[in-house]
């Protein structure tokens with residue numbers, strides 16, 4: 123990889139690991155008076171925030187960079203780490219650059235977290251979006267449009283521009299570009315996994331959570347060009363799909379470990395909200411309607427989005443087949459209920475299709491992985507020398 | 509304090525409750541054998557039983573099945589069977605018990621349960637429900653439909669929320685017509701809504717009787733006994749007769765000045781579901797101290813009526829939507845639950861709060877530490893926090909819970925003896941704080957390191 127791309131990735135790592143949200147602070151200095159809106163994973167309509175002239179900031183927890191002093195007492199046992207580290211970031215001032223926080227109903231813990239935020243941060247705008255879970259209903263699109271309009275009105279109160287169709291179209295276009303670049307990078311990796319490290323792709327992608335999307339687009343285009351040119355030799359590896367990390371993110375070292383242990387990652391669901399739509403959101407016609415309809419009909423499957431027309435366990439098997447993967451690696455955050463529930467039907471379907479899988483549980487704050495390393499290595503060996 | 513005093517009222521309703529539930533299982537059995545009446549799976553939270561009455565369908569409530577297994581100490585086997593299928597130790601044990609029992613062919617009454625004509629996922633608050641019903645439909649090979657109820661994220665439901673739910677209700681009606689081959693009977697539906705309104709009126713009055721000192725019944729443990737008929741029979745004349753009788757019996761108790769114990773010593777509000785596998789021992793821990801639950805959030809899972817909401821036969825679909833959107837504890841947001849508990853303390857004259865953290869249920873439990881912080885630090889109400897599970901017997905440590913409970917009530921007793929125990933409005937240091945949707949903020953803890 124050319125040095126330029128290496129530097130870029132290094133820059134991304136620094137951004138991702140900066141708990142102080144330095145990039146967000148910088149943006150606010152350059153845009154005095156403009157608000158920054160954090161969103162708890164997985165998905166939020168960033169286009170609306172962008173079109174209002176505000177900065178959407180994707181939050182993915184604090185990893186192992188923050189000790190819990192207060193949040194444990196608020197959320198107690200059996201609750202995943204990201205809920206606690208996000209609250210801890212708030213209670214200790216790290217989220218101060220954010221003027222608002224958006225949540226949605228991804229799980230019961232996240233939903234309650236939204237309202238705990240509301241109590242503890244009365245100076246911030248805290249909102250909860252209900253993203254429809256019944257796309258089969260003819261009523262869901264108009265409901266979602268109304269929900270987006272409600273959000274837009276709140277953003278206006280925060281000093282955002284009044285929602286206007288042309289601005290929204292422009293925002294959709296720049297996010298379409300962002301998603302297309304990511305799709306290209308993902309396709310490149312799936313076709314030539316030896317050419318791009320998953321850990322690099324991960325950092326490139328996640329840095330976008332904190333950057334203006336236009337900047338991120340420039341960075342992604344540069345990386346894409348460099349990586350496409352890269353010459354590297356394939357090695358014996360197991361080709362896997364990673365599933366289950368759509369919300370709390372595995373530590374970077376764990377992602378590296380999986381690769382080092384001999385896995386080529388053909389697809390993953392890290393920071394899934396950045397690649398939420400399977401194709402461009404249409405920009406002709408009513409842009410708000412297009413955004414809502416895309417959510418209902420052109421979204422990736424996810425354990426936190428329910429669409430009874432298309433069952434997730436079938437879609438996982440289809441994906442494995444389409445990519446020609448050898449196996450599935452479930453990387454599931456401790457106490458992540460949606461991922462663990464889905465695992466049961468995923469497992470059943472994979473077994474019926476004779477696709478091997480391995481389940482690993484992680485915590486974002488973990489920093490030693492000896493046991494996990496052994497498990498991945500054993501798994502890889504069993505597949506390579508089968 | 510070794511002997512727990514008698515803590516149960518046994519009137520006519522006790523037997524009638526049993527008969528009604530038995531009759532329900534008979535109908536389910538009939539449905540299993542003949543397909544008639546058709547069965548429809550529903551979740552308890554904000555259930556729309558009235559809609560089923562419009563089809564003469566019988567509800568199948570997996571939660572009731574799960575809790576029956578736990579009360580009868582039969583939940584562990586199915587939970588283990590489910591874990592073998594891949595369910596995690598930390599998944600809601602209600603789901604595991606239900607799915608495990610399904611796989612092993614265990615049923616609460618011993619008679620087979622029907623395959624539902626439709627697994628109707630009334631998604632009212634709990635995300636786990638959605639997973640549960642997806643899995644149940646998969647393992648039963650039954651059709652699955654979603655009824656997506658927007659979470660209450662504003663003070664009142666919005667017009668768009670109501671419209672979305674009403675339109676989905678109509679879609680479900682059409683779908684059920686197709687599946688069952690029966691026509692939806694609008695008159696019968698309206699009649700069911702009328703019955704519900706009467707049941708709700710009686711139930712709400714019963715709950716309001718617990719404002720009296722002594723309270724004639726326990727609004728946690730006794731309320732749970734009444735919950736079966738409330739969810740299965742709310743939309744039927746049997747339900748009306750039952751709840752009007754229950755009201756009469758309770759009013760008679762009040763007239764006689766009769767509480768649960770010879771003398772009611774403490775009045776508490778309980779938050780969270782009960783530990784069903786240890787229901788009896790748990791109740792005894794309160795009885796030992798002659799403590800009555802005067803209100804509980806758990807008894808409002810299926811519907812919250814004591815603050816005035818009733819179904820409306822003149823607007824049947826809209827009132828179903830409103831009930832699901834805003835008038836049950838599970839679809840109301842967390843701060844609205846704080847406010848519900850605060851009102852209970854104030855208006856039902858309580859001495860303190862018992863928060864029962866349930867491992868299985870993040871809907872109830874996630875954030876209960878913050879809730880405790882609000883009540884103890886901000887409002888100054890004595891609050892006990894204990895942990896176990898509602899279904900999985902492996903997470904109940906009897907000695908530990910009993911110690912904590914005893915210490916809590918000893919402290920209340922001590923405060924009373926020195927004259928500092930305050931009750932009701934007086935127990936709230938800032939009775940006005942926290943009114944409305946946004947309680948006063950917690951203090952800021954620390955600035956950036």
Ligand code: SF4
Pocket residue numbers: 202203204205228229230231232369370426455457458459460461
């Ligand atoms: S990691 Fe899982 S359980 Fe935790 S907030 Fe995210 S979706 Fe919910």
Ligand code: SF4
Pocket residue numbers: 600601602603634635636637640868869870871872898
């Ligand atoms: S999580 Fe709670 S509300 Fe949801 S199914 Fe389990 S016990 Fe019921």
